[in-house]
Amino acid sequence: MYLDVYAERERVAFELDGAATHGDPRQREIDLRRDALLATVGILVVRFSHRRLLHETTEVRREVVAILAGRGRRFP
Structure with missing residues (x-):
């Protein structure tokens, strides 16, 4: 299965x-x-629309950092 971006340690797929x-x-x-299939093996899927990626870059970045931090990654 292809995942757009996968944070293996945190088990988060960003689509x-x-x-x-x-x-x-x-x-x-x-x-x-x-x-739902990915959730059965403990992978959280987070989806971002193309529009948000282009027009809300800072907010998307903040969400990604918060999600990863909540799943165990620590940021300086």
């Missing part, structure tokens, strides 16, 4: 979703099933 593919309800269902 970067584009509107072209992930705006489709069928793709959303596939994503939810995949996320």
